[in-house]
Amino acid sequence: MTLRAMWKGTICLGEHNVPVKLYAAVEDRDVRLHLLHGRDHARVRQRMVHPETEKPVAAEQIERAYETEPGVFVRVEQAELDALVPKPSRRIEITHFVPHDAIEHPWFERPYYLAPDGDPARYAALVQALEHRHRIGVAHWVMRKRYYSGALHGRQGTLRLFTLRKLEEVVDLTELPSPPGRALDPRELSLAEKLVETLSGAFDPASFKDEHRQRLLELIEQKRKGGKIKQPRAPRKAAPESLSGALQASLKQLMKEDRHAPS
């Protein structure tokens, strides 16, 4: 079944307009459980109650308020909130471009795929230009009543748009002080380098599985059929005292195992 686009927009870059369709790149796989009433196994309802009387308050009587500081509430009406919502638009404005490694990872929020929407030639030209120049575009748009900023990325002929977090929310990694300490021992450095090299390999994301999720699903399946399962315990590991000792022992162990690739 083909996935339907979440949203449609137009990338605006100078005189160029590239219409696109947006798709979520993430699929939620979490095992969702529901809260049920123990008595009849029916789903429970939630209600808002007055904490002193424990009595539910009718929906039309509930006031909404923002807590601007502890203990201070400012009531708002829906009309006020509606007035603050950005004007709808289909424009994805590209303001500037940066080198492909210029956006540090804490900025990244959520990935989306972009597909061409009626002008595949322009779309193809944009991806090619981005990949050729190894650049990322910085984009701004309005979607579902919210302002978004994002990174426009080209990879293997496809455009991706990664939403970026807000300035006020992100730690600037370049502002962090590096831990102080005495100069590193060149021999230990050399050992560490060898160790890291020995453990180097290719990144194959598919080789890592969410085992917790698997166990949950197996548990559910077993219960559905009427059985039970036991969990194997992970082995523990002891480490030697000194850093040099640990480096040496690690290398020895790895050489013995004769690994050419990580397990």
Place this chain on the structure above:
Amino acid sequence: MPRADNDEATATAEDQDEAAAATPRPFWSGTLSFGLVSIPVSLFPASRRLSVPLRMLAPDGTPLARRYYGADDDKPLGEDDLVRGYELDDGSYVLLSDEELEAADPEKSRDIDLRLFVPVAEVDPIYFERGYVLASSAESTKAYRLLAKVMEDQGQCGIATFVMRESEYLIAIFAGHGVLHAQTLRFADEVRPVRSLELPEPQQASASLVKSFVQAIDRRTKKQLDTRELRDVQLAALREHLEHKRKQGMDVIHTEQSDSGAGPHAEIIDLMEVLKRSLRGEQVEAERPARSHRARSRNPKRPAKTRPSPHERARPQPRKRRAGRAGGGTEH
């Protein structure tokens, strides 16, 4: 039937984390190891969600609390009345007890075991979930600095799985300017492959059109990300509006009670301060595991929203056990 677990449209996994932390503290403390080398570290988030908490109030101005009710009852349900179940295709449920869920929990571990190093460029940002910074929590920073230097020199990052607050994560550890930082990664099956979209074959674009785009890109290229463009204008507008009302005394309610603490109002500045201190070698205590949130695989044992969150003022309820809470999670 109203859904119990996803009722809260506002709070995501991250929001609830931010709300729970009164001051920025490490999410996790443990060791980072490669081979037999163990580096004691503390893990801090590299970003905080900022928002103004929205509360529901009674007509008399008292902040309301959430309670669970059965289908016919008008009496609120206590924890003992609740069970957790997984919905099958036919609408029936498989019930899961706390004990059974615990048995499926990952083995408690305080270790991030780096068994694989890969070139940084090989980790596609499509896998990025949430960022963290690691501070050394050992007397000596030697091992920390050694690993950071080697990874930085070789352009490598370390990959591992680890357990944080009863959830298992895939994590990539990076080094930059002598500091170790990290990003939890989505598992491969959480990322849709491009081919699943059934997109048309990529076209070959005309050379002149590509050239035109290249010129447009070059004309707008900057060396660094202009972060001024990433200011949260929507939040600023909301705050301005609320401040205006507050100053005018319009629709303002003052109450004694509030358990929001400094949580949602904690600025990123506080986090930076704590990070800087930690990186300079001051010890910071690990956070107490935050309380429950949505019932899902990242933390399926706790009933959603029976904990008093800063978003409501609830009467303290008896609790059997405190469950850990995932530091990262699928965002909305």
